[in-house]
Amino acid sequence: MGTETDGDSPFESTASYEQTPLEVYQNKFDRAVGGPLGVLWEDYRGRFGILLVGFYVLMGTVGVALVPQPKPNMGPRYVQPFQDPNFILGTDGLGQGLFSLMVHATPPMLKMILAGAIFANLLGVSVGLYTGYVGGATDKAIMSFVDTLNSIPGIPLLIILAAILEPTNPFLIGIILSVQRWTGRVRTIRSQVIPLANEEHVEAARALGDSKSTVLVREILPHLLPYIFIGFLGGATGIVFASVGLYFLGILPFDTQNWGIVLNFAYEQSGAMYSLEAAHWLLVPLVTIVGLTVGLTLLAQAFDQVFNPRVRARHRARGTDPGEEADEQEPTTSDVGRTRVE
Amino acid sequence: MAYLRDRLIQAVVTIWGIVTLSFFLNKSLPGGPIEALQADIRESPFKYGLSQNPSQEDVNRVIEGLVQIPPDKPLWEAYVDYVTQVFVEFDFGQSISVAGGTDVMPLILQRAPWTIFLSTVGLLYGAIIGILLGSVMAYYEGTKFDIGMSVSIVLSRSIPYYIAAIFLLFVLGFQWGWFPTGGRVNPDLEPGMNPDWVISVFYYATLPALSFILTGFGGRALGMRANSIRLLGSEYIHNARLRGLSTYRISVTYLARNAILPIWTSIVVSLGGLLGGSVILERIFQYPGMGDLMFEAARLRDFPVLMGALIMVTFLFVLGTLIADFTYPLIDPRADMKASRE
Numbered sequence: 001m002g003t004e005t006d007g008d009s010p011f012e013s014t015a016s017y018e019q020t021p022l023e024v025y026q027n028k029f030d031r032a033v034g035g036p037l038g039v040l041w042e043d044y045r046g047r048f049g050i051l052l053v054g055f056y057v058l059m060g061t062v063g064v065a066l067v068p069q070p071k072p073n074m075g076p077r078y079v080q081p082f083q084d085p086n087f088i089l090g091t092d093g094l095g096q097g098l099f100s101l102m103v104h105a106t107p108p109m110l111k112m113i114l115a116g117a118i119f120a121n122l123l124g125v126s127v128g129l130y131t132g133y134v135g136g137a138t139d140k141a142i143m144s145f146v147d148t149l150n151s152i153p154g155i156p157l158l159i160i161l162a163a164i165l166e167p168t169n170p171f172l173i174g175i176i177l178s179v180q181r182w183t184g185r186v187r188t189i190r191s192q193v194i195p196l197a198n199e200e201h202v203e204a205a206r207a208l209g210d211s212k213s214t215v216l217v218r219e220i221l222p223h224l225l226p227y228i229f230i231g232f233l234g235g236a237t238g239i240v241f242a243s244v245g246l247y248f249l250g251i252l253p254f255d256t257q258n259w260g261i262v263l264n265f266a267y268e269q270s271g272a273m274y275s276l277e278a279a280h281w282l283l284v285p286l287v288t289i290v291g292l293t294v295g296l297t298l299l300a301q302a303f304d305q306v307f308n309p310r311v312r313a314r315h316r317a318r319g320t321d322p323g324e325e326a327d328e329q330e331p332t333t334s335d336v337g338r339t340r341v342e
Numbered sequence: 343m344a345y346l347r348d349r350l351i352q353a354v355v356t357i358w359g360i361v362t363l364s365f366f367l368n369k370s371l372p373g374g375p376i377e378a379l380q381a382d383i384r385e386s387p388f389k390y391g392l393s394q395n396p397s398q399e400d401v402n403r404v405i406e407g408l409v410q411i412p413p414d415k416p417l418w419e420a421y422v423d424y425v426t427q428v429f430v431e432f433d434f435g436q437s438i439s440v441a442g443g444t445d446v447m448p449l450i451l452q453r454a455p456w457t458i459f460l461s462t463v464g465l466l467y468g469a470i471i472g473i474l475l476g477s478v479m480a481y482y483e484g485t486k487f488d489i490g491m492s493v494s495i496v497l498s499r500s501i502p503y504y505i506a507a508i509f510l511l512f513v514l515g516f517q518w519g520w521f522p523t524g525g526r527v528n529p530d531l532e533p534g535m536n537p538d539w540v541i542s543v544f545y546y547a548t549l550p551a552l553s554f555i556l557t558g559f560g561g562r563a564l565g566m567r568a569n570s571i572r573l574l575g576s577e578y579i580h581n582a583r584l585r586g587l588s589t590y591r592i593s594v595t596y597l598a599r600n601a602i603l604p605i606w607t608s609i610v611v612s613l614g615g616l617l618g619g620s621v622i623l624e625r626i627f628q629y630p631g632m633g634d635l636m637f638e639a640a641r642l643r644d645f646p647v648l649m650g651a652l653i654m655v656t657f658l659f660v661l662g663t664l665i666a667d668f669t670y671p672l673i674d675p676r677a678d679m680k681a682s683r684e
Contacts, residue, residue, distance in 0.1 A: 144352060144355055145359075147352060147356070148352075148355055148356045148359035148360070149359075151356045151360075151614070151656060151659060151660055151663070152360055152363075152652070152656050152659075153614045153615070153617045153618030153655050153656065153659055154614075154615070154618050155618035155619060155621050155622065156617075156618055156621060156636055156648075156651065156652045156655050157618075157652065159621060159636060159637075159640045159648070160367060160640070160645075160648050160649070160652060161367075162640075163640045163643055163645075163648065164367065164375070164645075237500065240502075241502045244502065244504075245502065245504055245622045248504065248622065249621070249622060249625060249637060249640075250641070251637075251640050251641070263508070267508065267626070273511065273512055273515075273516045273523075274516055276517070279512070282508065282512060286505055286508065286509060289502065289505060290500070290501050290502075290505060293500040293501065293502065294497060294500045294501075296500070297496060297499065297500035298496070298500075301496065
């Protein structure tokens, strides 16, 4: 069923039911985006993670346009949170609205995350892929360089780089913060590539005379996607940790807004540590930072599920037949078959 | 012994690598230490004991005294000079900011023991708590206790340690007054190995160490839990039960020893994070250790001290890794056997 033979040759068969281009795209979209998102959404960690991270992304894009720029004396000092509708989270010792400070520090943070995590992943994955596949003396040389770089405690190195370069561009800061982080990615990716390099399909591609880059990109890279995604989220958490830490120390220039700067002011030049009156000045950035890192961690945990083929198949089966309790049992072949035909 | 020989070589390469990195950071980075120094000397020559409008030779001589790199010599000659100074004479130059051009080395050595103490306390307690908790969680696998602990560990791991530090300091230090809010020992006590002083040292280290422990034990607990669960089902444990061995013997010598193996190295690797993190932590608790020294140096752009401290921190970390590598065969004799087959 499902196909029609066109008389002469069995090879010229066409589907009896033609999909419109829109349906093709819908299918593709569902497979690439909708499905994984659905799996994430079903996992409670994923749901929390999406909501939290989504909230920060909204804050950094739409929020910046809606919330007025923070400036000193925009309101009275030390307004307590949830008292004044103009300053939902209260104001700090300079009369700046804390909510507005938090919102306007988000875009640079997102830029740092984007630049840093992409840089670390790109470098880490390509080096790990290559060195794990080639092996031999090249591998030894590259790995001893990577290990050396990896043995330098991160924050002292970053402090020196920040003191020398004094970067202000968030993208550049993100890259500087990952100047060492990529070495960890090399180790992870390499340990995955080494067993893969001897698998049969890779061997076959090699025997067919595919070039090294083709083998790496088409045969090995797809297997590493889970590690790349989860590494990206881990890298994002690392960037948040490091950037807020360095801004808190006051080592990075204060030209860009950052939650660490708010923390720095609250800690250094106020009674925020001593008096409960100013405690919100300290607590608001604390909660803001932890919210994002928790969101990223939860998302990373839930991503494990997305790459689990069983969970994905179960999700797809349930998506087509909502009345069925597919949750309790593994999808049977008929389930999967029906999904395909529809 | 090939295993240990390789490790030793890697350690030496790492130390040499960091010294080289420090040299190039000093020498060739645009706007780097040497260029910055040159500008500073020309601007205020009196600070460096020179007269107005000093000659180029005088400036070079002062710079060489400070950073151990003669600016006028060719690159390789300056490099050889620098490496010999550091390796043979343990001379890292002189501080710019501390009065009278104090040598960097004694400055660092004065502070280093405190940082080592703090990191070791954090490491030991974090490891012990993590291992114990992990085994208990494995024993009660799937119960409410196990699930609850797993969730709280995931949350605690996504909180940056300095956020925990600020929070602990705020609540336990300033608001409740249970712990001192700064310093490393009660200054009224006589230094020495008398019990009062030792207790005071631990008392002052409690909060800084606690912030590391609270945010760090989780990873180890999860690792230990996973290892123990995997081993609990294995045949040699069954066999031991059938032989009628005591539960204590099974859990300690059969289970714990094998479950610790995979996390043994990771325990020591986290020392790097502790040493690096001490910069932010010692700043928060005003704990005058090596991290605090680095922070002050970074604020004042005192590059000789910064470079010296970076080399020292890396050295300590490499030393820690070496200790882990050399003790590993003690708990896992296979590490040595593998090498002997080569």
